[in-house]
Amino acid sequence: MELEEPLLVVEDLHVHFKVGAFGARKVIRAVDGVSLQLCRGETIxxxxxSGSGKTTLGRAVLRLYEPTSGKVIFEGVDITHMPERKLRPLRRKMQLVPQDPFTSLNPLQTVGDALTEPLVVHGIVRNGVEARERALKMLERVGLVPPEEFYNVKPHNLSGGQRQRVAIARAFLLEPILVVADEPTSNLDVSIRASILELLKEFKERYRQGMIFITHDLAVARLIADEIAVMYLGKIVEHGPTKRVLTKPLHPYTTALLRAVPRVKGKTSLSEVELKGEVPDPSKPPKGCRLHPRCPLAKPKCSEVEPQLVELDKDHYVACHNPLL
Amino acid sequence: MSSLVLSVEELTVRYFTRRGVVYAVENVSFSASQRDFVAxxxxSGSGKSTLGYALLKLVPPPGRILGKRVVIDGVDILKLEGEELRRARGSLISMVFQDPFATLDPVRRVGDQIAEVMVEHGVALEEARKRVAELLEAVNLPAHIASSYPHQLSGGQRQRVSIAAAIALNPKVLVADEPTTALDVIVQRQIMDLLDDIRRRTNMVVLLITHDIALASERASKIAVMYAGRIVEYGSKSDVIEKPLHPYTRGLLSSVPDIERAEWPRPIPGLPPDLRSPQRGCAFKPRCPHAMEVCDKLPPLLDVGGGHFVSCWLYSS
Structure with a gap:
C-alpha cells in the first residue's frame, strides 16, 4: 500500500456556500479544512x-462542486479548479452512487437506455449493439436476472433495492477508479440492505476502485470501510483504521455517536460521554473546538484554541485537547 | 399485576383504491398493560403505520377499518363518532409522527399550539397556558420556547414540542410512529430517553412503530413483528429477541449489521409480497427457508408458552 501513489489527495479543502440575501447573508463553511488520501482498492x-459536511466533501472530490480553497488531486493531477471542458474525460473515472436512485434515474427512460447512454456519451463503445451487450452483462453482474427482462423496464416498476442495483450498474459500467457512494443503503429496508453492501464489496474486489462511502450508520461503515473518518461541522475530528476507531475511539464525539447506536443485544463497553443538545447552526460554528459547548469533557482551553488533527496512535488521528486514552 | 389498558381485537384495514383492494392490516389482535412499552x-409495506393510525380511527379514505374492536380503558374507539371521537383522541390515545413539521402549524407560536389542544378539550385558557409551562419542562425544553415558531427550532426540539402536545391531556396510550427516523442518532437517543421517562412517570402505554429492530430491542418491553399486514410474532422483548421463532423474525435479526461485531449480515432473499392480492396461506412462504406444503394454509397466531405468540406451521400442527 505504502508504495502505491494515492489515487486521491485532498489537501486543506474548503467548500463554503453563500446563502441568503442582503442583510441575512451568511456563509456556510460546509467543508472547512479537510485533508485525506485514498489509494486504489481502499474504502474510507x-x-x-446531518450538517457535518460529509455529502459536500464527497461531491467536491468528484468536482460536482468547485472548492473554495485547498486542493483536490486525482491521479496526480490537480483538478481543484479545472474547467468542465478538461474535466469531461476524467468524469468517466469518477462516479457517484446516490442515496435515492429514484430521483437520479430518469423516469421516462428504460433501464437499458439509462445504462447505455453514458457508454455512448463517453465514447466507450462503437455502436448500440456493443452498448447493449455491455449493459446486459452488467445487469447480470448486479443480480438483475434475467437481464433482458430488466433492460426494458422503467424505474417505477422496480423495487427500491432493484433501483439501487441499476444505479450501481450505471456507475460501474464506466469502470471508474474512484467511487463516492452517498448513503447508498439508507433508503432501503434492512432485509435487503445487506445484499447491496455485499454487491459493493464484491465490486471493490473486482475493480479495485477507491471508494468514499458516506453514511450516518456506523454499523454499516464497519462492514465496508478500511478506514473511518468522522466529521463534525465541516471538519474531520477523528480518522483511523476502522476497527480501532470503532472499538477504541479517541474523540468524545465519536464515542457519543457509537454509544447512541441502538444495539439488538448487549451493551456497549465504551465509557459514558453524554453530549448536550444538538448540532449548532453551521453558519455560526463555535470558536475553538466546535464540539465544546456540547462536550462534557470540555476545559477552558477548548473554547479558545482549535485542536489540530494529530497522530496519537499509529495511523490513528484525532483533533481533541482531551482525547480518551 | 398491572392492569390492561389497550386491547386490539381482530383489527382489519383495507384500502379500496381504483386499482384494487390493498390488504394493509389483516386480523390483528394484541393487548398492552399500564406502563408497557410495545414496539x-x-x-415498509408491512402495515405497521396503518395499524397505528387505525388505533385512533384515523385511516383516511379510500381506507376503511373493518375491524372488530380497539378498546382503551374500557372504551371501544372504533364505535365512537364526531365529538366523542375527537375527545377520545388526545385524552385516551394520541400520536407523535415522524415529521413534526407536518403536524405543527408553521405560522403559530408553539406554546399556543400546545395550549389549543387542551382548550379544545374544555380546559380554560388560563389553566392551559399554565400547563404549557409544565409540559415544556416535562419534555426538557426551556419555557421561552413557548413563544417560538416551529422553524426556529431544531428537529429534536420540534419533536419534543409535538410530544408535549400529545401528552397534554394525559392519554393512556401514546402511539409514536417512527418518531426519530428523521433525526440523527444522538438526538434519537435523547428523544427515546424522553419517551421512556414519560412512560415511567405517567404509566402511559407507549406504542413505538419502527422499522429498526435494534431500537425496538433496546427500548421495548414487548415486541410485535409485522409482515404483510399481520403480526407474525409477539411476545416479551427477551422472547422475541433471544428466542425468535418465526423465520421472518430470525431473518430480520440476522440482516441487521451489529456495531459490536464485524460479522456480515445475511439478507433475506426475495421481496415482500404485493398487498394488492388477498393472501391465502403464509405470506412469508416464498422467502422462507422452511417452507412446506402446509404453508399454503394460513397459520394461526398461537401462544407457544408464556405469552409468546407465533404464526408459523413449524410450531403448530
Missing part, C-alpha cells in the same frame, strides 16, 4: 450527522 |  467510511 | 416492528 465518511461518517457524521 | 411494532416491520419493514
Amino acid at each position: 467510511g465518511l461518517v457524521g450527522e | 411494532l416492528v416491520g419493514e
Whole structure:
C-alpha cells in the first residue's frame, strides 16, 4: 500500500456556500479544512450527522462542486479548479452512487437506455449493439436476472433495492477508479440492505476502485470501510483504521455517536460521554473546538484554541485537547 | 399485576383504491398493560403505520377499518363518532409522527399550539397556558420556547414540542410512529430517553412503530413483528429477541449489521409480497427457508408458552 501513489489527495479543502440575501447573508463553511488520501482498492467510511459536511466533501472530490480553497488531486493531477471542458474525460473515472436512485434515474427512460447512454456519451463503445451487450452483462453482474427482462423496464416498476442495483450498474459500467457512494443503503429496508453492501464489496474486489462511502450508520461503515473518518461541522475530528476507531475511539464525539447506536443485544463497553443538545447552526460554528459547548469533557482551553488533527496512535488521528486514552 | 389498558381485537384495514383492494392490516389482535412499552416492528409495506393510525380511527379514505374492536380503558374507539371521537383522541390515545413539521402549524407560536389542544378539550385558557409551562419542562425544553415558531427550532426540539402536545391531556396510550427516523442518532437517543421517562412517570402505554429492530430491542418491553399486514410474532422483548421463532423474525435479526461485531449480515432473499392480492396461506412462504406444503394454509397466531405468540406451521400442527 505504502508504495502505491494515492489515487486521491485532498489537501486543506474548503467548500463554503453563500446563502441568503442582503442583510441575512451568511456563509456556510460546509467543508472547512479537510485533508485525506485514498489509494486504489481502499474504502474510507465518511461518517457524521446531518450538517457535518460529509455529502459536500464527497461531491467536491468528484468536482460536482468547485472548492473554495485547498486542493483536490486525482491521479496526480490537480483538478481543484479545472474547467468542465478538461474535466469531461476524467468524469468517466469518477462516479457517484446516490442515496435515492429514484430521483437520479430518469423516469421516462428504460433501464437499458439509462445504462447505455453514458457508454455512448463517453465514447466507450462503437455502436448500440456493443452498448447493449455491455449493459446486459452488467445487469447480470448486479443480480438483475434475467437481464433482458430488466433492460426494458422503467424505474417505477422496480423495487427500491432493484433501483439501487441499476444505479450501481450505471456507475460501474464506466469502470471508474474512484467511487463516492452517498448513503447508498439508507433508503432501503434492512432485509435487503445487506445484499447491496455485499454487491459493493464484491465490486471493490473486482475493480479495485477507491471508494468514499458516506453514511450516518456506523454499523454499516464497519462492514465496508478500511478506514473511518468522522466529521463534525465541516471538519474531520477523528480518522483511523476502522476497527480501532470503532472499538477504541479517541474523540468524545465519536464515542457519543457509537454509544447512541441502538444495539439488538448487549451493551456497549465504551465509557459514558453524554453530549448536550444538538448540532449548532453551521453558519455560526463555535470558536475553538466546535464540539465544546456540547462536550462534557470540555476545559477552558477548548473554547479558545482549535485542536489540530494529530497522530496519537499509529495511523490513528484525532483533533481533541482531551482525547480518551 | 398491572392492569390492561389497550386491547386490539381482530383489527382489519383495507384500502379500496381504483386499482384494487390493498390488504394493509389483516386480523390483528394484541393487548398492552399500564406502563408497557410495545414496539411494532416491520419493514415498509408491512402495515405497521396503518395499524397505528387505525388505533385512533384515523385511516383516511379510500381506507376503511373493518375491524372488530380497539378498546382503551374500557372504551371501544372504533364505535365512537364526531365529538366523542375527537375527545377520545388526545385524552385516551394520541400520536407523535415522524415529521413534526407536518403536524405543527408553521405560522403559530408553539406554546399556543400546545395550549389549543387542551382548550379544545374544555380546559380554560388560563389553566392551559399554565400547563404549557409544565409540559415544556416535562419534555426538557426551556419555557421561552413557548413563544417560538416551529422553524426556529431544531428537529429534536420540534419533536419534543409535538410530544408535549400529545401528552397534554394525559392519554393512556401514546402511539409514536417512527418518531426519530428523521433525526440523527444522538438526538434519537435523547428523544427515546424522553419517551421512556414519560412512560415511567405517567404509566402511559407507549406504542413505538419502527422499522429498526435494534431500537425496538433496546427500548421495548414487548415486541410485535409485522409482515404483510399481520403480526407474525409477539411476545416479551427477551422472547422475541433471544428466542425468535418465526423465520421472518430470525431473518430480520440476522440482516441487521451489529456495531459490536464485524460479522456480515445475511439478507433475506426475495421481496415482500404485493398487498394488492388477498393472501391465502403464509405470506412469508416464498422467502422462507422452511417452507412446506402446509404453508399454503394460513397459520394461526398461537401462544407457544408464556405469552409468546407465533404464526408459523413449524410450531403448530
